Amino acid sequence: MSTAVGKRPALVWAVNLTVLLLVVIWTVPTFGILISSLRDKDQIAVSGWWTALFPSEQNIVARTAPPADAVEEDGRWVLRGNVFEGGSGRISAFGVSIQRPSEFEPGTQAEMRGGGTLTVDKNGDYVLAFEEQPEGRRGERIFVTSLEPPKFTLDNYRTVLFSEGIGQSFINTLTVTIPATVIPILIAAYAAYALSWMQFPGRALLLATVVGLLVVPLQMSLIPLLRLYNDVGIGKSYIGIWLAHTGFGLPLAIYLLRNYIAGLPREIIESARVDGASDFEIFRKIVLPLSFPALASFAIFQFLWVWNDLLVATVFLGNNEEQLVMTGRLRELLGSRGGNWEILTASAFVAIVVPIIVFFALQRYLVRGLLAGSVKGG
Amino acid sequence: MAVSTTAGPSASASELGSLFTTALLTLFIMVAGIVVSVAFAAGAYFLISLVLPAYKLIGAVAVMVLGVAACFGYFWGSNRILDTIYPASGANIAANLTKANAIRPWLFLGPAIVILTLYLVYPVINSIWLSFHGPTGQAWVGTSNYEWLAADDGFRESMRNNILWLIVVPAAATFFGLIAAALTDRIAWGNIAKSLIFMPMAISFVGASVIWKFIYDYRPPGTEQIGVLNAIVTSMGGEPQAWLTIPLWNNFFLMVVLIWIQTGFAMVILSAALRGIPEETIEAAIIDGASPFQIFYKIKVPQIWGTIAVVWTTITILVLKIFDIVLTMTNGQWGTQVLANYMFDWMFRGLDFGRASTIALIIMIMVVPIMIWNIREARKDMK
Numbered sequence: 001m002s003t004a005v006g007k008r009p010a011l012v013w014a015v016n017l018t019v020l021l022l023v024v025i026w027t028v029p030t031f032g033i034l035i036s037s038l039r040d041k042d043q044i045a046v047s048g049w050w051t052a053l054f055p056s057e058q059n060i061v062a063r064t065a066p067p068a069d070a071v072e073e074d075g076r077w078v079l080r081g082n083v084f085e086g087g088s089g090r091i092s093a094f095g096v097s098i099q100r101p102s103e104f105e106p107g108t109q110a111e112m113r114g115g116g117t118l119t120v121d122k123n124g125d126y127v128l129a130f131e132e133q134p135e136g137r138r139g140e141r142i143f144v145t146s147l148e149p150p151k152f153t154l155d156n157y158r159t160v161l162f163s164e165g166i167g168q169s170f171i172n173t174l175t176v177t178i179p180a181t182v183i184p185i186l187i188a189a190y191a192a193y194a195l196s197w198m199q200f201p202g203r204a205l206l207l208a209t210v211v212g213l214l215v216v217p218l219q220m221s222l223i224p225l226l227r228l229y230n231d232v233g234i235g236k237s238y239i240g241i242w243l244a245h246t247g248f249g250l251p252l253a254i255y256l257l258r259n260y261i262a263g264l265p266r267e268i269i270e271s272a273r274v275d276g277a278s279d280f281e282i283f284r285k286i287v288l289p290l291s292f293p294a295l296a297s298f299a300i301f302q303f304l305w306v307w308n309d310l311l312v313a314t315v316f317l318g319n320n321e322e323q324l325v326m327t328g329r330l331r332e333l334l335g336s337r338g339g340n341w342e343i344l345t346a347s348a349f350v351a352i353v354v355p356i357i358v359f360f361a362l363q364r365y366l367v368r369g370l371l372a373g374s375v376k377g378g
Numbered sequence: 379m380a381v382s383t384t385a386g387p388s389a390s391a392s393e394l395g396s397l398f399t400t401a402l403l404t405l406f407i408m409v410a411g412i413v414v415s416v417a418f419a420a421g422a423y424f425l426i427s428l429v430l431p432a433y434k435l436i437g438a439v440a441v442m443v444l445g446v447a448a449c450f451g452y453f454w455g456s457n458r459i460l461d462t463i464y465p466a467s468g469a470n471i472a473a474n475l476t477k478a479n480a481i482r483p484w485l486f487l488g489p490a491i492v493i494l495t496l497y498l499v500y501p502v503i504n505s506i507w508l509s510f511h512g513p514t515g516q517a518w519v520g521t522s523n524y525e526w527l528a529a530d531d532g533f534r535e536s537m538r539n540n541i542l543w544l545i546v547v548p549a550a551a552t553f554f555g556l557i558a559a560a561l562t563d564r565i566a567w568g569n570i571a572k573s574l575i576f577m578p579m580a581i582s583f584v585g586a587s588v589i590w591k592f593i594y595d596y597r598p599p600g601t602e603q604i605g606v607l608n609a610i611v612t613s614m615g616g617e618p619q620a621w622l623t624i625p626l627w628n629n630f631f632l633m634v635v636l637i638w639i640q641t642g643f644a645m646v647i648l649s650a651a652l653r654g655i656p657e658e659t660i661e662a663a664i665i666d667g668a669s670p671f672q673i674f675y676k677i678k679v680p681q682i683w684g685t686i687a688v689v690w691t692t693i694t695i696l697v698l699k700i701f702d703i704v705l706t707m708t709n710g711q712w713g714t715q716v717l718a719n720y721m722f723d724w725m726f727r728g729l730d731f732g733r734a735s736t737i738a739l740i741i742m743i744m745v746v747p748i749m750i751w752n753i754r755e756a757r758k759d760m761k
Contacts, residue, residue, distance in 0.1 A: 011670065019561045019571050026575045029589045032606065048604050179442045186449045191490035198483040211756040213498045215749045217699045219721055219738040221497055223731050224504035247497025250490060279482055280457040308582030310702045327584040331706050341592060348588040352581045359580035363573060371650050
């Protein structure tokens with residue numbers, strides 16, 4: 001394709017720009033909450049997050065040291081200091097009267113109304129010089145327009161992790177996710193092996209059933225299972241939600257793994273059989289290690305799905321401190337702290353950071369799994 | 379496999395009898411395996427909890443390890459039982475192997491079948507039963523739940539919105555995905571671009587709702603807007619809007635969130651399909667002087683219709699179940715209700731399991747055509 005496009009520089013530019021536009025639209029929303037979560041909470045409420053990326057202009061009023069403290073230098077009385085008083089910033093203009101706070105460029109000399117000259121440098125250093133020894137304990141006012149560098153803080157994260165319960169929810173989510181990812185893999189792998197390499201009546205029917213169950217909406221299962229759980233006594237328990245996620249993930253697991261395991265070379269399995277290996281051994285020693293890519297694909301799917309799930313957790317887990325998962329907590333915060341964006345953005349970022357790391361680290365397997373699930377089959 | 383073919387079906391009574399014993403034995407080993415391994419894990423957990431009183435993380439890890447161990451224990455144990463009953467040695471080795479091979483697949487499939495039946499098949503049947511019953515699932519009410527549904531305004535609104543979602547989201551996500559796939563394949567930094575467009579896939583619907591609610595944030599006119607959308611509108615001289623409360627249009631603002639998430643999925647799959655197109659067809663078109671646009675729309679797209687259909691249906695199923703976004707962003711207010719959220723409403727706020735089940739069944743019925751199509755495609759694929 002590059003041959004057709006390569007000849008037209010205008011088209012190459014158009015393609016690059018369009019992709020850039022798409023990428024910007026698709027990343028800016030996430031970027032926005034990341035930046036916001038790092039801002040000062042009072043700032044979030046009064047200015048857009050994009051303003052935090054650039055130095056902001058601020059008007060500040062500084063007061064010099066008392067004129068009486070001036071020291072004599074070369075026949076003049078001089079006061080030195082810095083308008084930021086320990087902070088840092090860049091001066092873009094300064095002035096000596098409140099009416100014209102940005103009259104002078106940094107580095108130039110301004111006449112004070114009460115006598116004397118003032119120079120303020122870019123870094124905030126000022127020199128106030130008088131011809132005669134000044135008096136008075138009140139310092140002169142200096143008006144400066146400064147460019148403040150962007151300021152970021154981790155305070156919001158400290159707040160949400162330790163006092164808004166996000167830290168606890170993080171652990172709860174982890175407790176739900178890991179077993180709910182591992183258990184279906186094991187069960188599905190055995191089933192997929194049986195469906196690929198063992199002969200038994202009803203195999204085709206069973207496969208068709210699995211494909212059919214792939215699309216059964218979760219909503220169907222909620223009420224019957226909730227009733228069942230309450231009867232058995234595992235409503236609102238981790239065991240219950242692990243099994244529920246196992247059940248809901250199993251069709252995809254079996255389907256993905258069967259597609260992969262059925263495609264393994266027949267010779268390997270046949271020759272192992274001839275050597276007297278039982279199906280159990282073949283599965284454990286040959287099929288399981290060879291299927292690693294497919295197992296990884298499903299594991300990522302299931303991990304992302306369970307981690308990000310809200311519905312199953314809301315129905316099968318409780319609302320208390322010990323059981324509220326991160327998505328549930330986030331939903332709760334949206335209700336109770338709807339306007340507190342510093343809490344919402346930091347919480348949201350804590351909730352999405354783990355899946356995003358998993359996603360970028362293991363993208364290869366995820367893509368492979370998607371393709372196996374969608375392009376090949378149905 | 380060569381061994382198992384000896385067990386051909388026969389109509390004689392003794393064969394039928396042995397089939398029955400085989401089935402019984404299978405069931406026995408399966409149940410014994412499950413019960414023993416679960417009991418073992420539960421016992422071990424009990425012992426551990428005696429030693430380590432603090433629940434929380436240690437307990438969770440213990441349950442995690444034991445659950446996996448129980449799972450593995452079942453497969454190992456049930457296979458051992460089978461090998462003990464029909465040992466692969468001694469005088470009857472051939473007969474033993476035949477019998478063991480008839481049972482073993484079911485041991486492998488056992489837990490999967492039990493779980494699938496319990497979590498997906500039984501609920502469908504139970505939901506149908508519940509839809510003819512009252513709020514607590516005890517009193518038979520005939521078709522009155524369905525009659526209520528047909529006349530209910532909330533249901534109509536949900537249905538209308540779901541249909542809007544069904545029209546807009548799969549189409550938009552597939553379209554943007556196709557564009558992104560076609561364009562990123564042509565540029566040097568295409569893979570990075572793909573990763574970034576794909577990334578929202580990893581974000582939960584709730585997380586995405588927070589992200590987009592922040593974009594739609596509204597401040598009264600005159601104050602500085604902190605939501606990107608209103609900031610853009612006001613910077614161009616417009617009035618800020620409370621986007622999520624504008625009837626009808628707010629549905630589209632919610633749809634944007636799902637489109638944002640799903641475009642990456644469409645892109646990845648369509649990109650693979652585009653790469654699978656035989657080079658010759660494209661080269662022939664180039665030689666014939668086709669422009670890049672003609673090549674795309676007349677040569678490439680027609681060759682990947684099958685994949686486009688798969689992407690479309692996959693997103694359609696997702697849209698039918700859409701729930702989290704609506705719940706967290708508007709909770710169905712201002713005319714944004716959808717079926718799944720409406721069902722959730724009746725389940726937890728209305729506390730009417732009969733009506734909620736009826737709504738769930740409607741979602742199920744809408745999925746059935748896709749289900750049938752999928753099964754047919756899959757069977758074609760396996761032949």
